[in-house]
Amino acid sequence: MVFVNSIFSWFMKKRIHQIELFMKYPHDVQEEWFHALIESAQNTEWGKFYDYKSIFTIQQFQERIPIQNYDTLKPFIERMLNGEQNILWPSEIKWFAKSSGTTSDRSKFIPVSEESLEECHFKGGKDMLSIYCNNRPNNQMFTGKGLVLGGSHQVNQLNHDCFYGDLSAVLIKNLPIWAEYYRTPDMSIALMDNYELKLDKMAEATIKENVTSISGVPTWTIVLAKKILELTGKKNLMEVWPNLELYVHGAVNFGPYREQFRQLIPNNEMYYLETYNASEGFFGIQDQENSEDLLLMLDYGIFYEFISMEHFCEENPKTYLLGEVELGKNYAIVISTNGGLWRYMIGDTVKFTSISPYRIKITGRTKHFINAFGEEVIIDNAEKALTAACLKTGAKVKDYTACPIYFKGEEVGGHEWLIEFEKQPSNLACFVEELDDTLRAVNSDYDAKRFKNMALMPPLVHNLPKETFYNWLKAKDKLGGQHKVPRLANDRTYVDEILALVKMG
Known part of the structure; x- marks a missing residue:
């Protein structure tokens, strides 16, 4: 087994040279993949509709093909689910990855090609x-x-x-x-x-x-x-x-x-x-042991574009190529792939921590945030605040979710947190205070709304009984690694369901 281990390790390390090449020449590699994808799909139904044969530049591609999401591609995918071929991608599609990403009832079926x-x-x-x-x-x-x-x-x-x-x-x-x-x-x-x-x-x-x-x-x-x-x-x-x-x-x-x-x-x-x-693809790997940043993998048959979250809600938001992104900004990822997803928003947001080579940090989901009062709290903010609160009180968080508390009469709004602790905080009030203080420190919009409790009151935190989230997922038939507790939501659906379950039990 030791000999076999040496052979496997040697074989695996041979790939490092190719990884170093796309780290050194990222734009060339991405442009090569763009042209390869366009050429491969020229004779598909999608490629004929958008006349891929006459697309020679990335700019033409961006001008001609609208940004897509699952709903816009769903009619094509449903035909593929019924066995039709050569719709979005030329090779035979026999497999579909069923994805829910969150605990919503609607499932997505992502085509998985041999490529x-x-x-x-x-x-x-x-x-x-x-x-x-x-x-x-x-x-x-x-x-x-x-x-x-x-x-x-x-x-x-x-x-x-x-x-x-x-x-x-x-x-x-x-x-x-x-x-x-x-x-x-x-x-x-x-x-x-x-x-x-x-x-x-x-x-x-x-x-x-x-x-x-x-x-x-x-x-x-x-x-x-x-x-x-x-x-x-x-x-x-x-x-x-x-x-x-x-x-x-x-x-x-x-x-x-x-x-x-x-x-x-x-x-x-x-x-x-x-x-x-x-389900849509493999995007990043932590390549440095002492850094949590993820190396963006550029030679996997995926062409990347990015939408600045500052302009995400615009009708036709501008997309940026790798050479145009800026450090520290939040971007939604748009991909075109060798599985037949074209200018497809996967729903994740990232920020670039390095551009030579391109490394990213996942900051959240385009739909998983709280912005009921202009506070724009994203998952990255929430995770930092929870980490600080845990450090101060010795707590360990097992799972959590949060949502808005809407204005009611003369009362101001707020955020309601449901937290299941693996280890209880030494003082829950201190935990909540540190959570709030850190959110104010990392998010100026939240801080502005919290000023003198004018628009937002301090967070309301529920210390949930053990196994609450497990029982909730089980009740929704959502156990398993594919299903995750939604961290932040801009409505009260999840929180109200879980609180009702706690009240019943």
Whole structure:
């Protein structure tokens, strides 16, 4: 196994040279991909409608094709779901990644082409390992197995030739045979759709393995870890898996969970690596061990544009290319891909922390913010405020959501927070005060509205009973790594539902 580990590590590090090339020549690489995508789709129904054969420049592309979202592409995707081909992309589309992104009832079905599987999703997974092997040349990861904690993996057949499932299901079903040997649990457990039962089976199966890496959303990884410790009677995961060395995470901000993982994995040499991937594509990897910024991956068959959030609500907002973005500004991401998504807004917002090379930090969602009174609070603000409040009071947040309190009579508005603590704050009033103070420090619009309580009163924080969010997700049949608690909302739907559940129970 040591010899095999050396071979795998050498092979993975060979890719680093290509990564360095797109870091050095980002604009050339992006322009090459733009022309390759346009040429590939010329004879599709979409390409003929917009006359891709006469598009020679990025400017022509931007002028001719409107910005898209799922609703505008949905009629085309529904035809593809019924088996029609050559609609948005020329190669056969047999797989669709079912995505909800949030806990909303509406599902999206994202087409997954052979090219997007191989050149984007799988390539991103291999690059993640390449970067790790390059940063940790003495790693022993391939001497054991990787525990992969995905979503609720049920695969469904649409018709004779088409299938759908969450992204992790699609990837698992299409992995090469050799990859199955290096992952755990086996497919019979990984593809279970009952998530509660699957967690139990996963705990029972994986404690017998030599697990060297874990991949999964922090919230569900913690749930699994607690089951494993309860089952084994061990104090921490290092006692269960002494060779554990890598944790790969994504989907939610890791900051609020960092201290919990330090206790679960008391190893100063443990490597934490963040990725940014979604049903629509694989976008970023944390390439520096001592920085949480994500390297924007530019050679995955994705052409990037960005909309400044200052102009996001305009009817036809200007999009910016990589060479036009500015550091520290919030941008919505627009992608054109080798899966047939054209000028498609994925709903995430980022800010650039570096432009040589291009590195980003995820700041939130275009729809996940609170701006009921002009305060423009985004997830990045909320996470910073919660982190500061936890540090001051010794608390650990497990999950949270927040929404506006609207004006009522003579009362001013405010924000209502539902927080489930893993560890209670030493003083809840102090926690709330620090939360408020930090929000005022990081967001001048919020601070202005809070001045003398003129437009916003101090935050109203509910300390929720344990398992509240778990029970809420379960009641909505939304258990699993694909489903996350919506952090911020500009209406009261989620908060009112959860408060009603707490009142009932």
